[in-house]
Amino acid sequence: MTSEHRKRPAFESPARLAQRPDADPHMKRPASTIAGGLLVFLRVAAGVLWLVALSANWPELIHELEVEIDEVLLTPDELAPALMVIWVIAGVLLAIDFVLGVLILIGFNTPRVLVMLFAVISTIGSFTAWMASGQEIHIDTTLLTVALDILILLALSSRSAAAYARRNEVR
Amino acid sequence: MSAKRRRSYSIGAALDWFFFVFAGLAAIWLAVLSLTESFRVGWWGVPLIVVFWLLLAYLVLPRLHRILTTIYVPDYFIGRTRTSDGLLGDPVNLALMGEQAQVEHALRQAGWTRADPVTLASSWRIVTSTVTRRSYPEAPVSPLFLFGRMQDFAYQQEVDGNPAQRHHVRFWRCPDDWLLPGGRRVDWLAAGTFDTAVGLSLFTLQITHRIDADTDIERDHIVRTLTAANPAVTVDVIRDFSTGYHSRNGGGDSIRTDGDLPIVDVRGVRP
Numbered sequence: 001m002t003s004e005h006r007k008r009p010a011f012e013s014p015a016r017l018a019q020r021p022d023a024d025p026h027m028k029r030p031a032s033t034i035a036g037g038l039l040v041f042l043r044v045a046a047g048v049l050w051l052v053a054l055s056a057n058w059p060e061l062i063h064e065l066e067v068e069i070d071e072v073l074l075t076p077d078e079l080a081p082a083l084m085v086i087w088v089i090a091g092v093l094l095a096i097d098f099v100l101g102v103l104i105l106i107g108f109n110t111p112r113v114l115v116m117l118f119a120v121i122s123t124i125g126s127f128t129a130w131m132a133s134g135q136e137i138h139i140d141t142t143l144l145t146v147a148l149d150i151l152i153l154l155a156l157s158s159r160s161a162a163a164y165a166r167r168n169e170v171r
Numbered sequence: 172m173s174a175k176r177r178r179s180y181s182i183g184a185a186l187d188w189f190f191f192v193f194a195g196l197a198a199i200w201l202a203v204l205s206l207t208e209s210f211r212v213g214w215w216g217v218p219l220i221v222v223f224w225l226l227l228a229y230l231v232l233p234r235l236h237r238i239l240t241t242i243y244v245p246d247y248f249i250g251r252t253r254t255s256d257g258l259l260g261d262p263v264n265l266a267l268m269g270e271q272a273q274v275e276h277a278l279r280q281a282g283w284t285r286a287d288p289v290t291l292a293s294s295w296r297i298v299t300s301t302v303t304r305r306s307y308p309e310a311p312v313s314p315l316f317l318f319g320r321m322q323d324f325a326y327q328q329e330v331d332g333n334p335a336q337r338h339h340v341r342f343w344r345c346p347d348d349w350l351l352p353g354g355r356r357v358d359w360l361a362a363g364t365f366d367t368a369v370g371l372s373l374f375t376l377q378i379t380h381r382i383d384a385d386t387d388i389e390r391d392h393i394v395r396t397l398t399a400a401n402p403a404v405t406v407d408v409i410r411d412f413s414t415g416y417h418s419r420n421g422g423g424d425s426i427r428t429d430g431d432l433p434i435v436d437v438r439g440v441r442p
Contacts, residue, residue: 031291113190127197137204137208143208146204150200150201153193154194
């Protein structure tokens with residue numbers, strides 16, 4: 001006979017779902033973490049491509065733009081340096097994204113949660129635009145970035161990726 | 172710090188569950204987008220249909236299964252293993268007594284080969300050996316779960332060097348204080364099935380091995396090879412142990428059994 005306290009319960013409490021997974025400091029980096037990190041790099045690459053395409057079309061673009069500041073219409077010549085500002089801001093964001101990707105591959109948890117949080121926000125944004133205002137999502141427009149965001153979410157939210165990022169947590 | 176660490180729940184784990192479920196829902200949307208898009212772009216739609224199938228079969232459905240089975244499939248012993256998606260897998264149809272070294276020695280004597288663990292290298296070798304029709308006797312087997320753990324090891328026998336067909340059996344060490352329903356103590360539980368062919372499962376839409384529905388044939392084959400190879404191996408049978416279970420495995424294959432559970436005793440084997 002086993003003693004009473006060693007018997008296993010025949011049902012599971014829902015609180016079990018919120019329990020920490022068993023931490024195993026020696027676990028190998030799972031495929032889901034590698035896939036997640038590489039997808040983050042792909043998103044950085046997509047961002048760089050977008051910047052390059054924007055720069056190539058910049059002269060035509062600023063001719064069509066009408067930007068007013070204090071009721072003064074800016075001329076194309078005055079708009080030209082704005083490209084520099086876009087490059088700097090987007091560059092910093094992409095660099096942060098890249099660093100987060102590296103940290104995820106090394107196995108930190110906070111960068112993983114941050115990247116997923118951004119992916120959730122951007123996915124909700126695209127979904128609302130698609131659902132509410134009927135914005136079209138096609139392969140040659142935003143489908144690629146939407147797909148990247150969702151694939152990043154799938155990879156990094158998987159149990160193996162979560163367990164790897166939390167492998168050093170004390171229970 | 173220690174008081175905070177010892178909570179039975181964690182905000183991080185709850186957040187993980189939010190991301191887990193959200194990603195599953197978002198993936199459904201992505202599958203819908205790729206399907207509608209594939210009808211729009213003409214011939215380019217063909218690769219997109221493939222992308223849609225890959226998304227659905229390998230990302231969306233497993234995630235949904237994982238979420239739903241966590242909620243409703245009981246996590247205690249019901250005579251069945253579970254797949255990594257949480258679906259019910261091959262039936263447990265064999266029990267063993269003895270140390271791991273003795274079990275493995277008896278299996279090797281009986282002409283069984285230990286399966287390689289699933290790695291990138293071994294997966295690649297499966298692909299090449301299937302394409303070139305070369306034999307790969309140590310081919311890995313897919314992970315199945317019992318007691319919340321993947322199998323401890325698995326053994327197999329190839330049939331005529333054909334990678335599509337093989338005998339295979341997975342082993343789990345029972346937790347120390349764990350007793351079979353009915354109260355008997357065993358050291359190992361095992362699930363043995365015969366892969367008949369590689370095919371598309373209409374259950375999960377994934378490409379999997381189909382198993383022979385009559386799992387008793389495979390069970391008896393394992394017991395017969397073990398007892399024939401070593402006279403020190405003895406067998407005891409619990410009659411009608413799982414007669415009540417008739418169902419399908421994780422690939423949607425139906426399962427038939429007379430319900431007997433042989434207990435193979437290898438404690439007399441000298442490795």
